Amino acid sequence: MITIKPLTIMAVKPTPPVELWVDIPDEYYMQGNVNRSITVNLNGMPSTSDLGYFTMIFDAKIYGGTGGQARIIVENSNNNPLSELNRSTIWPMTHHFYISSEGPDFMDTYYNHYLTWTTDPDATQYVHQSRMGYNTPLWDNNTYGKLKCICDRSNYTCYLYINDVYLGTMTGFTNDLLTWNVIYLYSDQSRSYEIAAVKNIKVAGFATLDGARVWEG
Numbered sequence: 290m291i292t293i294k295p296l297t298i299m300a301v302k303p304t305p306p307v308e309l310w311v312d313i314p315d316e317y318y319m320q321g322n323v324n325r326s327i328t329v330n331l332n333g334m335p336s337t338s339d340l341g342y343f344t345m346i347f348d349a350k351i352y353g354g355t356g357g358q359a360r361i362i363v364e365n366s367n368n369n370p371l372s373e374l375n376r377s378t379i380w381p382m383t384h385h386f387y388i389s390s391e392g393p394d395f396m397d398t399y400y401n402h403y404l405t406w407t408t409d410p411d412a413t414q415y416v417h418q419s420r421m422g423y424n425t426p427l428w429d430n431n432t433y434g435k436l437k438c439i440c441d442r443s444n445y446t447c448y449l450y451i452n453d454v455y456l457g458t459m460t461g462f463t464n465d466l467l468t469w470n471v472i473y474l475y476s477d478q479s480r481s482y483e484i485a486a487v488k489n490i491k492v493a494g495f496a497t498l499d500g501a502r503v504w505e506g
Contacts, residue, residue, distance in 0.1 A: 306493030306504060310334055310343070313490040321357070321476030321483035329472040329487060330366070338467060340494035342501040345438045347472070347490040351393040352431035353384040354482030360397075361485050362473040363438075370473045377403035377463040380438070380447070384430065387420050392429050394422035395436070395451060396459055404461040412456045427452045431484055439501045440466040448502065 311333045319327045345363070353359045362370045363380040374381060374397075381401050384393035396406050399421040406423050408416040415425050428434035428451050437450040438459075445462040448455070472490070476483035495501040 306344075307340055307496050307500075308338070308494040309491070310494060311345075311490055311492035314488065316486060316488035317472075317474065318486040319359070319474035319476060319484065320481060321359070321479045322481040325476045325479045327474040327485075328366070329474070329490070331470045331472065331490065331492060334470040334492060335467065335494075338494055340496055341442050342495045342498050343440050343442070343467065343492060344495065344501045344504050344506075345436075345440065345469070345490075345492045346504075346506040347436055348433045348488045349382070349436050350431055350433045350484065350486045351382060351384045352482065352484045353386050353477070354480060356386050356478075357480045357483045358383060358385040358477040359483040359485040360473070360475040360477070361487065362475070363469050364471060364473060365468040366471045371475065374400040375402055377461055378468065380404075380459065380469070383421055385421050391417065391419055392424045392426060394419055394424045395428065395449065395456075397422040403463070404459055406457060406459060408457040409455055412454065415454055416456055425451055425454075425456060427454055427456075433486075433488070437505075439498070440469075441498060442466060 311331045317327050317329045351359050351361055361382040381397040383397040435452050439448040447459040474485040491506045
């Protein structure tokens with residue numbers, strides 16, 4: 290009698306980063322009536338690297354209330370974030386009272402006309418276009434969501450996951466995204482219900498795109 294052994298399926302382990310650049314577990318919480326803006330320095334981000342890809346992971350929440358707006362902007366510290374919102378070098382997120390019934394926009398295209406969003410064909414049910422940009426029911430108002438952004442430095446392309454679901458790509462950037470070294474939190478009108486916050490920030494460099502995409506921090 291021939292005995293057939295059951296097939297054992299091995300789990301694929303996430304690829305460890307070639308270099309871990311940023312590891313900031315602290316929470317940075319901006320509430321308009323207390324502090325209108327906070328700059329979170331991504332200490333450890335290199336100015337140069339031979340690695341072609343990096344992954345940025347952080348928890349974020351944002352809320353503009355019923356009459357205001359709050360923002361989260363990933364950028365370079367040399368930028369003036371508010372006077373230069375329409376740039377090809379930043380990743381802007383926002384929540385405006387126009388979309389108070391929807392979640393925060395993970396990419397703002399109302400102010401930024403450089404960036405282009407392309408939804409993955411398998412994620413159309415998870416991505417909605419709003420008056421201000423693009424949002425997802427996976428990320429609620431004033432609630433932490435896990436954002437994972439994989440950056441392809443040579444193609445200036447970002448692959449975005451929210452709460453472990455792959456949503457699509459951000460394109461239109463014109464510089465090396467390695468220059469991102471701060472996350473800027475801002476309240477438009479200094480009101481108590483204008484809230485933006487981030488925590489558990491990690492950034493790591495990878496030699497391959499596949500390695501960058503499977504890393505979970």
